Amino acid sequence: MLPLLVLAMAIGSGARAFAGEEDAGRLELVLAYPVRRRDAVLAKGAAMAGEIVVLCAVAGSTIFVLDPLLGLDLSFTRLASALVSLAALGLLFGWLALAVGAAVPSRALAIGIPAGIAAGAYLVNGLHGLAGWLDPFRVLSPFWLVGSSPLQQGADAWGVLVVILAALVVLLAGSLLVERRDLKAP
Secondary structure (H helix, E strand, O other), X not given: OHHHHHHHHHHHHHHHHHHHHHHXXXXXXXXXXXXXXXXXXXXXXXXXXXXHHHHHHHHHHHHHHHHHHHOOOOOHHHHHHHHXXXXXXXXXXXXXXXXXXXXXXXXXXXXXXXXXXHHHHHHHHHHOOOOHHHHHHHHHOHHHHHOOOHHHHOOOHHHHHHHHHHHHHHHHHHHHHHHHOOOOXX
């Protein structure tokens, strides 16, 4: 449930950060300050990263405190690596929502595209063992890259790094794409 919560928060926050403000007619006020559009996208991406880190830290602290009461016997290092991998996934899909919202004036697309890609990537990761034809596509799934069961086996550090780098590329692409379009007037 925690990955679903983090992804829903990240995608919603990313879509709301640019496309949502444009739909509500508040983006003109934000961009009226002497700040370049790309810098506004990068600042919103940094703020979203803070939200994701705080959510993962609070969830991790709660799980760590409740672990002795519930008898889960979780390793602290595996819990921490699972939360880092979860934060990386949240950054990737949240920044994808922000980039889509910065590139096109549609909050629905800013939510739908990252949510659809996340659902597809999750299914590829979960079903590639059952459907052999999905096996070549598993390397494209960020869920597979970070590790299929990080609480039990730990996260794959290289995979987490690849997901974070992909998230940075997506954020930078969004900051460049926002410069190329006209903003919708209310």
